[in-house]
Amino acid sequence: MSLDPATVRRIAALARLHVDDAEVPRLQEELNGILGWIEQLNEVDVTGIEPLAGAAANALPMREDVVTDGGYPDAVLANAPERIGAFFAVPKVVE
Amino acid sequence: MSLTELTIAAAADGLRRGDFTAVALTEAHLAAIAAENPRLNAFITVTAEAALDRAAAADRALAAGTARPLAGIPLAIKDLFCTEGVRTTAGSRILGNFIPPYESTVTRRLLDDGAVFLGKANLDEFAMGSSNMTSAFGPVANPHRRRQDPDAVLVPGGSSGGSAAAVAAGLAMGATGTDTGGSIRQPASFCGIAGIKPSYGRCSRWGVVAFASSLDHPGPFARTVEDCAILLGSMAGHDPKDSTSADLPVPDYRTACRRGVKGLRIGVPREYRAEGMAGEIEALWAHGIARLREAGAEVVDVSLPHTKYGLATYYIIAPAEASSNLARYDGVRFGFRAAGGGDLRELYEHSRAEGFGAEVRRRILIGTYVLSAGYYDAYYLRAQKVRALIKRDFDEVFRGVDALLTPTAPSAAFGQGEKMDDPVTMYLNDVFTVPADLAGVPAMSVPAGVDADGLPLGLQVIGRGFDEATVFAVGAALEGMG
Numbered sequence: 200m201s202l203d204p205a206t207v208r209r210i211a212a213l214a215r216l217h218v219d220d221a222e223v224p225r226l227q228e229e230l231n232g233i234l235g236w237i238e239q240l241n242e243v244d245v246t247g248i249e250p251l252a253g254a255a256a257n258a259l260p261m262r263e264d265v266v267t268d269g270g271y272p273d274a275v276l277a278n279a280p281e282r283i284g285a286f287f288a289v290p291k292v293v294e
Numbered sequence: 295m296s297l298t299e300l301t302i303a304a305a306a307d308g309l310r311r312g313d314f315t316a317v318a319l320t321e322a323h324l325a326a327i328a329a330e331n332p333r334l335n336a337f338i339t340v341t342a343e344a345a346l347d348r349a350a351a352a353d354r355a356l357a358a359g360t361a362r363p364l365a366g367i368p369l370a371i372k373d374l375f376c377t378e379g380v381r382t383t384a385g386s387r388i389l390g391n392f393i394p395p396y397e398s399t400v401t402r403r404l405l406d407d408g409a410v411f412l413g414k415a416n417l418d419e420f421a422m423g424s425s426n427m428t429s430a431f432g433p434v435a436n437p438h439r440r441r442q443d444p445d446a447v448l449v450p451g452g453s454s455g456g457s458a459a460a461v462a463a464g465l466a467m468g469a470t471g472t473d474t475g476g477s478i479r480q481p482a483s484f485c486g487i488a489g490i491k492p493s494y495g496r497c498s499r500w501g502v503v504a505f506a507s508s509l510d511h512p513g514p515f516a517r518t519v520e521d522c523a524i525l526l527g528s529m530a531g532h533d534p535k536d537s538t539s540a541d542l543p544v545p546d547y548r549t550a551c552r553r554g555v556k557g558l559r560i561g562v563p564r565e566y567r568a569e570g571m572a573g574e575i576e577a578l579w580a581h582g583i584a585r586l587r588e589a590g591a592e593v594v595d596v597s598l599p600h601t602k603y604g605l606a607t608y609y610i611i612a613p614a615e616a617s618s619n620l621a622r623y624d625g626v627r628f629g630f631r632a633a634g635g636g637d638l639r640e641l642y643e644h645s646r647a648e649g650f651g652a653e654v655r656r657r658i659l660i661g662t663y664v665l666s667a668g669y670y671d672a673y674y675l676r677a678q679k680v681r682a683l684i685k686r687d688f689d690e691v692f693r694g695v696d697a698l699l700t701p702t703a704p705s706a707a708f709g710q711g712e713k714m715d716d717p718v719t720m721y722l723n724d725v726f727t728v729p730a731d732l733a734g735v736p737a738m739s740v741p742a743g744v745d746a747d748g749l750p751l752g753l754q755v756i757g758r759g760f761d762e763a764t765v766f767a768v769g770a771a772l773e774g775m776g
Contacts, residue, residue, distance in 0.1 A: 202663070206663075207659075210659050210662050210663050210666065211659060213662050213666060214617060214646075214658050214659055214662040215621075215624070215639070215642040215643050215646055216643060216646050216647050216650075216655055216658060216659065217640075217643035217644050217646070217647035218647070226656075226659065229656060229716070229717060230656070230659060230660060230663070232716055232717065232718060233609065233656075233660055233717060233718060234660075234663075236606065236609075236718050237606040237609055237610055237673070237677075239603065239606050240603060240606050240607065240610075240676055240677060240680055241676075243600070243603055243676075243679075243680050243683065245676060245679035245680060245683070248679040248682050248683060249679070249682060250675055250678030250679050250681075250682060251678055251679070251681045251682035251685055252508060252678060253494070253507075253508030253538065253734075254493075254494040254495075254508065254685065254732070254733060254734020254735075254759075255494060255495055255508075255538040255540075255734070259537050259538075260534075260537060260541075262534070271395075274395040275395075277393070277395055278391070278392055278393060278395075278627070278628035278629070279626075279627060279628060280625060280626070280628075280629070280630075280631035281631070287626050287627055289626055289638050289641065290635075290636065290637055290638050290641055292637075292638055
C-alpha cells in the first residue's frame with residue numbers, strides 16, 4: 200500500500216496537523232518508507248491468534264463509582280493559554 | 295574519592311556515618327552541573343534552590359535518626375515525569391511552559407523516601423527517539439568520546455539521553471527514565487551505566503507524560519546494578535491511580551544482587567545474532583556467557599522465532615497509541631497555542647503543527663493512518679497479533695530458562711547527526727530492546743566492556759515477568775567484566 204498526496208492530506212486533517220503543500224512530497228516519501236518497511240509483517244502467519252492489546256498481567260480493576268477528586272478549578276485552569284472566568288476560552292464557534 | 299563519584303549505596307552509608315552532609319553532597323552535584331551542563335545539555339531545568347532545601351531537610355532527618363533510605367541522595371528526573379510546581383516539558387515546544395499542579399507517583403515515592411531532585415533531564419521529544427536529537431531543547435552530548443576522534447560529539451542514546459548522560463558524567467547519582475522501545479537500556483549502554491526497565495505494571499505510569507500507554511515503563515538509571523536495585527525498590531509498587539499497575543509485593547532487590555547465578559539456566563537467543571553485528575559486540579556477548587558459566591550458571595541456546603518482527607510491530611503499535619495520547623495537545627487546556635486568528639479547527643491544526651517537532655508529527659501521521667478506516671485490520675490488528683506471538687515466544691522460552699543474555703544495542707554511541715538520513719535507520723537502534731517492551735518482561739542493560747574506540751558497550755539481561763530479582767542477580771554477576 201502506498202500513500203498518494205491526497206491521502207497524506209487526509210491523514211493530516213484527521214490528525215489535526217496543519218501541513219503546508221510544500222511539505223507533502225517529503226512527508227509522502229518518509230511515510231511510504233516506513234509503511235514499506237512494516238509490510239514485512241504480512242509474512243507472519245497470524246491465523247487463529249488473538250490480538251494482544253497490552254502486557255498488563257490482570258483484568259482491569261473495578262472501583263466504586265464515586266467522586267474521588269476535583270473541586271479546584273484554578274489548578275485545572277492554571278496552564279490554560281486563555282481563560283474567561285472558570286472556563287477555557289476558544290475562538291467563537293457559533294455565529 | 296570525590297562526592298560525585300560515590301555510589302548511592304556508599305553515599306547513604308557516608309551520610310549515616312557523618313563523613314559528609316547531604317547539603318555538601320548536593321552542592322558537589324550542583325557545582326558539577328554548573329561546570330558541565332553547558333557542554334552536555336543533560337538538564338533542561340535545574341532546581342538548585344529546592345534541591346538545597348531538600349538536602350537541608352535530609353540532614354535534619356539524619357541527625358534526628360528519622361532519615362528515609364534515599365535521604366539526601368541527589369537524582370535527575372527525566373522531564374517526562376510531572377513534578378508539582380516545576381516545569382515539565384516532555385522535550386517539546388508544545389509543553390514548553392507547562393507547570394504540573396501534581397506530582398507523578400514514581401517521583402512522589404522517591405520524594406517520600408528522602409531523595410533530592412536536582413532538576414529535569416533532557417530527552418527526545420515525547421520520548422520518541424534513540425539519540426536525544428529530537429528534543430526541542432537541543433541535543434545532549436555523551437560524556438564519552440572516541441579515542442581516535444575525540445572532537446566528534448557523540449549522542450547519549452535516547453530517549454532518556456539527559457538522564458543517562460547526567461549519571462555517567464557525575465552530575466547526578468541516579469536518574470529516572472522511561473522505556474517504551476529501549477529508552478532506558480540503549481542510553482545506559484551508550485553512556486556506560488546500568489539501567490533497568492522493570493516489568494510492565496511494576497512502576498506506576500500515573501503522572502508520566504504518555505507516549506504509548508501499553509508500552510511505557512518507568513525505571514531507574516545508576517552507575518551500578520546495586521544502585522539501580524535501591525532506586526527501583528523505592529519507585530516500584532501498586533498504585534490505584536494507574537489501572538495497569540500490578541498489585542504485587544515488591545521484593546528486596548538489593549539482596550537479590552548478592553544472590554549469585556549458581557544453578558541458574560541462562561538462555562542465549564540465536565535470533566539476536568543479527569546479520570552484520572560488529573565483531574566487538576559478538577566478542578563481548580561471548581565474554582558475558584563465559585563469565586556466567588564460570589559463576590556457576592548453565593548457558594543454553596534458545597530460540598525466540600518472532601524477534602525479527604519486533605521492530606515493525608512496535609512501529610505500528612507505538613505510533614497508533616501516540617496518535618491517540620497526543621490528541622490532548624490542542625492549544626486549549628494547557629501548553630502551546632499558535633498565534634493568529636482563524637477558527638477553532640485552525641487553532642488546533644496550527645498549534646499542533648508548530649508545537650510538535652518533525653519526528654512527533656511523523657509518528658502521529660503514521661499512527662493516525664494505521665488506525666484509520668480501511669487500514670485498521672491490515673496494520674494495527676495484525677501488529678497486535680504479532681505482538682501476541684512475540685509474547686508467546688518469551689512465555690515458552692521462560693519455561694526452560696531463568697533469564698536471557700543478549701547485547702543491548704547493535705552499536706556503540708554514534709555521532710550527533712549520524713543515522714538521520716531516513717527514519718528507519720534510526721529505528722533499527724532498538725532491534726534488541728523492543729521485544730521486551732512488547733512482552734512487558736523486565737530487562738536491564740549492564741555496562742560490560744568498551745570497543746576499540748574506548749566507547750562503552752552494554753549487555754542486556756531479560757527476565758520473566760515480575761522476576762526483576764533474577765535480572766538483578768545476573769546483572770550483578772556480569773558487572774565489572776569490562
